[in-house]
Amino acid sequence: MTSARDRQCPRQTVPATDSARDRQCPRQTVPAIDNWRVRFDAIVVAGGAGRRLGGLDKPALRIGGRSLLSRALDAVPDAGRVVVVGPTRDEARDPGGERLLWCQERPPGGGPLAGLAAGLPLTSAAILVVLAADLPDIAPAVPALLARLTEPGEPVDAAVLVDATGRRNLLAAAWRHAPLAAALAAAAPVAGRPMRALESLVRLAEVPDPAGWGADCDTWEDVLALRHRLETRCGERTGLA
Helix, strand or coil, X not given: CCCHHHHHCCCCCCCCCCCCCHHHCCCCCCCCCHHHCCCCEEEEECCCCCHHHCCCCHHHCEECCEEHHHHHHHCCCCCCCEEEECCCCHHHCCCCCCXXXXXXXXXXXXXXXXXXXXXXXXCCCCEEEEXXXXXXXXXXXXXXXXXXXXXXXXXXXXXXXXXXXXXXXXXXXXXXXXXXHHHHHHHCCCCCCCHHHHHHHCCEEEEECCCCCCCCCCCHHHHHHHHHHXXXXXXXXXXXX
């Protein structure tokens, strides 16, 4: 059911230029995680301003027939509950109205740490997958992150992707709920603070990302690189809006 708040949220139109063939490009396969018996919720942070894309609504950007936000949501099909932090967008609504929840960071535009703090109270699982909305190739990383977080041995609070340059991405990560909540409380006030403010407050395990699963779409160069990857993967030209 659409709430009054949802009806008041203006829809930002992104012109669609995808062809029928583009829409046939198959979704990226997500490896099964049933063998690990992991119950988890997910938070997708989708409130970025897209400043380096000229202020475009980045999560709604459509490439190959689907939005970046839809691709991020497809990465967590086994999540018990998915919380999207950011303006409500029609193309990613949950027909059932229960699994997918929406909320807004305070203040709007307050940054990813504020978004995480807004979404966390809406989750209940002991383990969370936390993703930025602009990670179109992140699906294969989710099982690897969950496996690292839950593997036997010395416990860790989060498993995070680390790219070839050594940069950690705390928005491409699996977290334990309780340590994340404690870290957010210790980092308060969170508005305007970067995700790296949590690094010294938790025990992190790094998951190498040689395949570029955590590549984001911050710039038009990133968007063009994604289009090239899709063309290579699907064997056809993809539209870009």
